[in-house]
Amino acid sequence: MTAPTTAPARPAAPAWVPACASHRLQPERGVAVLLPGGAQAALFRTHDGALYALDNTDPFTGAAVLSRGIVGDRAGEPTVASPMLKHRFALRTGASLDDPAVRLAAYPVREDGGRVYVGARPL
Amino acid sequence: MARLIVIGNGMAAHRLIDALTRADTAGVWHATAIGEEPRPAYDRVALSTYFDGATETDLALADLSGRAEIRTGERATAIDRAAKTVTTSAGAVLGYDALVLATGSAPFIPPVPGADLPGCHPYRTIDDLDAITASARTAATGAVIGGGLLGLEAANALRLLGLDTHVVELAPHLMPAQIDQGAAALLARMVADLGVTAHTGTATTAILPGPGGRAAALDLDGTSLPAQVVVFSAGIRPRDDLARAAGLDLGPRGGAAVDDACRTSDPAVYAIGECASHNGTVHGLLAPANAMADTVADRLLGGTAAFTGADSSTKLKLLGVDVASFGDAHGRTEGALDVVVNDAASRRYAKLVVSDDASTLLGGVLVGDATAYAALRPLVGRALPGDPLALISPAGADTAGPSALPDDAQICSCNAVTKGDLRAAIDGGAADVPALKAATCAGTSCGSCVPMLKTLLADAGVEQSTALCEHFTRSRAELMEIARATGITTFSELIARHGTGRGCDVCKPAVASILASLGNGHILAGEQAALQDTNDHFLANLQRNGTYSVVPRIPGGEITPDRLITIGEVARDFGLYTKITGGQRIDLLGARVEQLPAIWARLVDAGFESGHAYGKALRTVKSCVGTTWCRYGVQDSVTMAIDLELRYRGLRAPHKIKAAVSGCARECAEARSKDVGVIATDKGWNLYVGGNGGFTPRHARLLASDLDDTGLVRCIDRFLMFYIRTADRLQRTAAWLETLDGGLDRVRAVVVDDALGIAADLEADMAAHVAGYRDEWRGVLEDPDKLARFASFSNAPQAPDPTISFTTVRDQPVPAAPVHLGMPAAPART
Ligand SMILES: Cc1cc2nc3c(=O)[nH]c(=O)nc-3n(C[C@H](O)[C@H](O)[C@H](O)COP(=O)(O)OP(=O)(O)OC[C@H]3O[C@@H](n4cnc5c(N)ncnc54)[C@H](O)[C@@H]3O)c2cc1C
Ligand code: SF4
Ligand code: FES
Numbered sequence: 036m037t038a039p040t041t042a043p044a045r046p047a048a049p050a051w052v053p054a055c056a057s058h059r060l061q062p063e064r065g066v067a068v069l070l071p072g073g074a075q076a077a078l079f080r081t082h083d084g085a086l087y088a089l090d091n092t093d094p095f096t097g098a099a100v101l102s103r104g105i106v107g108d109r110a111g112e113p114t115v116a117s118p119m120l121k122h123r124f125a126l127r128t129g130a131s132l133d134d135p136a137v138r139l140a141a142y143p144v145r146e147d148g149g150r151v152y153v154g155a156r157p158l
Numbered sequence: 159m160a161r162l163i164v165i166g167n168g169m170a171a172h173r174l175i176d177a178l179t180r181a182d183t184a185g186v187w188h189a190t191a192i193g194e195e196p197r198p199a200y201d202r203v204a205l206s207t208y209f210d211g212a213t214e215t216d217l218a219l220a221d222l223s224g225r226a227e228i229r230t231g232e233r234a235t236a237i238d239r240a241a242k243t244v245t246t247s248a249g250a251v252l253g254y255d256a257l258v259l260a261t262g263s264a265p266f267i268p269p270v271p272g273a274d275l276p277g278c279h280p281y282r283t284i285d286d287l288d289a290i291t292a293s294a295r296t297a298a299t300g301a302v303i304g305g306g307l308l309g310l311e312a313a314n315a316l317r318l319l320g321l322d323t324h325v326v327e328l329a330p331h332l333m334p335a336q337i338d339q340g341a342a343a344l345l346a347r348m349v350a351d352l353g354v355t356a357h358t359g360t361a362t363t364a365i366l367p368g369p370g371g372r373a374a375a376l377d378l379d380g381t382s383l384p385a386q387v388v389v390f391s392a393g394i395r396p397r398d399d400l401a402r403a404a405g406l407d408l409g410p411r412g413g414a415a416v417d418d419a420c421r422t423s424d425p426a427v428y429a430i431g432e433c434a435s436h437n438g439t440v441h442g443l444l445a446p447a448n449a450m451a452d453t454v455a456d457r458l459l460g461g462t463a464a465f466t467g468a469d470s471s472t473k474l475k476l477l478g479v480d481v482a483s484f485g486d487a488h489g490r491t492e493g494a495l496d497v498v499v500n501d502a503a504s505r506r507y508a509k510l511v512v513s514d515d516a517s518t519l520l521g522g523v524l525v526g527d528a529t530a531y532a533a534l535r536p537l538v539g540r541a542l543p544g545d546p547l548a549l550i551s552p553a554g555a556d557t558a559g560p561s562a563l564p565d566d567a568q569i570c571s572c573n574a575v576t577k578g579d580l581r582a583a584i585d586g587g588a589a590d591v592p593a594l595k596a597a598t599c600a601g602t603s604c605g606s607c608v609p610m611l612k613t614l615l616a617d618a619g620v621e622q623s624t625a626l627c628e629h630f631t632r633s634r635a636e637l638m639e640i641a642r643a644t645g646i647t648t649f650s651e652l653i654a655r656h657g658t659g660r661g662c663d664v665c666k667p668a669v670a671s672i673l674a675s676l677g678n679g680h681i682l683a684g685e686q687a688a689l690q691d692t693n694d695h696f697l698a699n700l701q702r703n704g705t706y707s708v709v710p711r712i713p714g715g716e717i718t719p720d721r722l723i724t725i726g727e728v729a730r731d732f733g734l735y736t737k738i739t740g741g742q743r744i745d746l747l748g749a750r751v752e753q754l755p756a757i758w759a760r761l762v763d764a765g766f767e768s769g770h771a772y773g774k775a776l777r778t779v780k781s782c783v784g785t786t787w788c789r790y791g792v793q794d795s796v797t798m799a800i801d802l803e804l805r806y807r808g809l810r811a812p813h814k815i816k817a818a819v820s821g822c823a824r825e826c827a828e829a830r831s832k833d834v835g836v837i838a839t840d841k842g843w844n845l846y847v848g849g850n851g852g853f854t855p856r857h858a859r860l861l862a863s864d865l866d867d868t869g870l871v872r873c874i875d876r877f878l879m880f881y882i883r884t885a886d887r888l889q890r891t892a893a894w895l896e897t898l899d900g901g902l903d904r905v906r907a908v909v910v911d912d913a914l915g916i917a918a919d920l921e922a923d924m925a926a927h928v929a930g931y932r933d934e935w936r937g938v939l940e941d942p943d944k945l946a947r948f949a950s951f952s953n954a955p956q957a958p959d960p961t962i963s964f965t966t967v968r969d970q971p972v973p974a975a976p977v978h979l980g981m982p983a984a985p986a987r988t
Binding site: 052053054055059060061062063064066067068069073075078081082092096097098099100103104105106107108109110111113114116118119121123 | 667949
C-alpha cells in the first residue's frame, strides 16, 4: 500500500545553485550555469583562485556566450572578453570596459566542500 | 566653365587632372582627356610587375572618371589652333580654352631590316606586354635590343616568360646613361648569374626571319643569335607629330618646346611629360613628368609655379639587382672627385662623386646594395655629413639620414615632397607610413623613400610600436623567436619571463598559435586550452546566436558519393543548416555546444577529419579537375591539391592560409586569389604567393616557375615556415609581403636562393609538423576530459541553451532569436 501520509511542502527556490565540482572549474576558463527560471550565469576562476559570476548573455549581441570568453586582465583588473565581438567586461563588477553605460549583473559565488555554488539571484 | 583638353591619357595627364581637380575647388575647369589606349591611365613605371603577377587592376591609377571626362580608345588626329579645336579618330571636334599635350613618347625602333617581322615588339604599354606574352608562348629564345634601364626590365620579362634571354647593347657597357663602367661590370656579372647574357659594344645589323616569316635570329654584324622574340628598348622618341603639324616650336631633339610654365609657343597650349622639351631636354622619367603636370595645374588656376628642370635620379631593382644612380653620376662637374668602394666578392659597388674639396656631394652610383640611396640622394648639392668613404661602406648607411637635413631637402623625388612637408604632416597627426603617404603622396611611386619616412616618424617621437598588447612589449615574430630559442612551451612561463599581468584575448590566442606552430601537442591539452578563443576551444566556428558551425575536411574538394550522403544524413539528423563554401567543402551550421561531440563521432566514423575552419591554420586547397577530366589540363591538379592539403592540414599560422591548384593557365581554381596559388605549366608548376580576397583583394605574385613536384613542395614548405616565423599576429601573407623589408624579392632570396642559410631548418620544421599531425577531433573523442568541456551548462551538461531557437527559411533552420539587426560595431582597440 502506498498511501501518502503528508503532502511534501513545495520547496522555496534555493538561494544557492550547485554549479559544479571544484576541480571541474579550470583557472581562466569559464563554464555556464543554468539558474532557476531560465537565467544563466558565466562562472570563472582566475589564476589566483578567486571566483566570479556574471550574467552569461553578451549585452552587445544578445547571445549567451560570455562563459566561453578569454579571461585576462587590463592593467591588473581581471577581465573576460566576449567571444562575439571581443567587448571586455570587468569580472569584479560586470562593468563594460568599452561602454560605460553597460554593466552586466554579477552573481554571488561560494565554494564549499569541494563544490562551487552560484547565487540564484544577482547581487 | 572653361574647357581643358588633354591629349594623351598617360601618367602625366593623370597627374595633371588629379592635381587640377583637387585644387579647383571653385569649379573653374571642365577637363577632358583623350587617350588612345583602350584603358584609363595606369602605372607605367610598374609595368614590368605585370610579369611578376600584377594585373591590370593592380596597375590601375586612381579612377578620375568622376572628376573629368575620360575618353579611352580614341586618338587625337589634328589640332586647329586658330579655331581652338581638337579632332579625334571618333570624328569628334572638341573646343578648348586650354590644351595640354601629354602624348608621351614612343620606343625608338632601329631602322634595321626585319624590325617589322612578327615577334618584334616595343615595350611601353599593357597591350605591348600582352603581345610579347603571346609571342613567347611559341618561342624558346628572346633578345632585347638596348641594355639600358628599360632593356634590362624587358630582359627580366623575357626570362620570366621562360625564354633563353640575351641583351644586345651598342655602348661598351650596360646602362650607359646611368652608371659608370665599374658599376656596369658588376651588374653584368650579377645579370649573368641569372642566366641572361649581355652582348655589349655590339650592333644589331638585321633581324632574320625564320620559317613562317616570324623573327628567328639577330644578325650581330655577321654572327647570328637565335631570337624568336625581339624587344626594342633602344631609347625613346617624343610623340610630337601633332605639335609639329600644328606648327608649334619643337626642341632640338624633338618634343614640343616649352618654357618654365610648360607653355609651348602658343600661350593656350601646354606640353608635359615625355613629349615636352624643356631647355632642349626631353625628360624620360616620372618625377619630371609629375613636376610639369603640377606646374600646369597651378598655372591653369592663376598660379606662378615654374618647372626648372629635374633630378634624373633613379633607383631600381633590375633582375633582382639593386641599382641606383643620382645627381652627377658620371662626375662631369669641373674638378669632381670619385670615392669608390668596389667589393666584387660581396657584390657591392658604390661610387660617390664629390666636389674638388670633398665637401659637397654631387652624385653617385650604387650597385648590388642600394640601401644608402634614400639617404644620399637628398644630400646632393649639400655639405657631406662626414667622411664620404664611411657613407658608402657597408655599415655606413646609417650615418647619413634625414635627421640632419634641412626642411627644404627633397625626401621623395618622385612626388617632390620635402622634409618640411613631411614634418608638417606628422605634426598634423600622421602617425604611420600609410598616413604620411595619404597626406603627402610621398612614397607612393617608386617607394625608395619609405625608409626615410620611417626615420622621420621615429625622429618626431612617433612610436611605431610592435608590441603585441599591454602584456607583451614584443611582437609576435619576436615571441616566436623567444619560444624557439628558449624552448618555453607554456603561456604562464612566457608571460612570467617576458611579459606582465595575466594576458588577454589578444596575446593568449597569439601565443597559443605560436606554441601550436612549434608543435606543442593537442591545442586543448593542459594549460593551452585556456588560451584558445572559443572557436579553437570548441573546434568549431561560433555563429551569431551562440551555435557553432561544423566543417569537415574535404581535401582538394574531392568527395565520394558515400561521404556526401554521410554529411547529408548528419545534417538531417541533427537539424543543421547546410551550405557549400567557397573553399569547396560543406558547412553545417546551427550545432549547439553539447551536440558537437555526437556530430563529430558520426563524421570521424565515416572517415572525416577536422577541417580547421575554426583555426588560424591551413583552410583548404581548392582545385580544378585538371588532366583527370579537363580537355585543357596540363598537370594533375586534383592530386597535387590533395597532396598539399594533407601535407599542411593542421598547420597553425599567424592567420588563416588558403591555397588552390589550377590544372592550366586558364586558372579555374582561382589560385591567384590565395595565399599559396599553384598553376600548372607544360613543364611543371608556377608558384604564386600573397594573394588575398576579402576587404583588400590582392593577386598572388609569382615566386618561382616551372617547378617539378618535389621542388614545388620544398618551396611551399619554406615559404609557409618563413611566414609563420616572421609575420605579425593576424597578418595574412599579402600584408606580410607588403610590410616585409624587401617584399617579394626578399622572400624569393630566402625561400628560393636560401640567402639566410635557413632553408634546411625551415624544411625540418615542416617535416616535424607533417610527422606530428593528428586529427584534433579524433583527439577530443578519445579523451573523456576533453569531451567533458562540451557541456552547455556545468550543472545541466546536455540541456539546450534556452536562448537559442530557429525558424525555417527555404526549408532550412536559421537563427530566430535573439534578433539583432546587423552586428554592433566591435570595440576599437589601441
Ligand atoms: C617599362 C617602363 C618602365 C619605366 N620605369 C620607370 C621608372 O622606374 N622610373 C621612372 O621615373 N620612369 C619610368 N618609366 C618612364 C615613365 O613611365 C614615363 O616617364 C611616364 O609614363 C611619362 O608620362 P607621360 O604621360 O609623358 O607618357 P605616357 O605615360 O606614355 O602617356 C602618354 C599617353 O598618351 C597616349 N597618346 C599618345 N598620342 C596620342 C594621341 N594622339 N591621342 C590620344 N592619345 C595619345 C599614349 O598612348 C599614352 O597612353 C618607365 C617606362 C616604361 C615603359
Ligand atoms: S584550369 Fe585549366 S585544367 Fe583546370 S579546369 Fe580550368 S581549363 Fe581545365
Ligand atoms: S622617391 Fe619614389 S616614391 Fe618617394
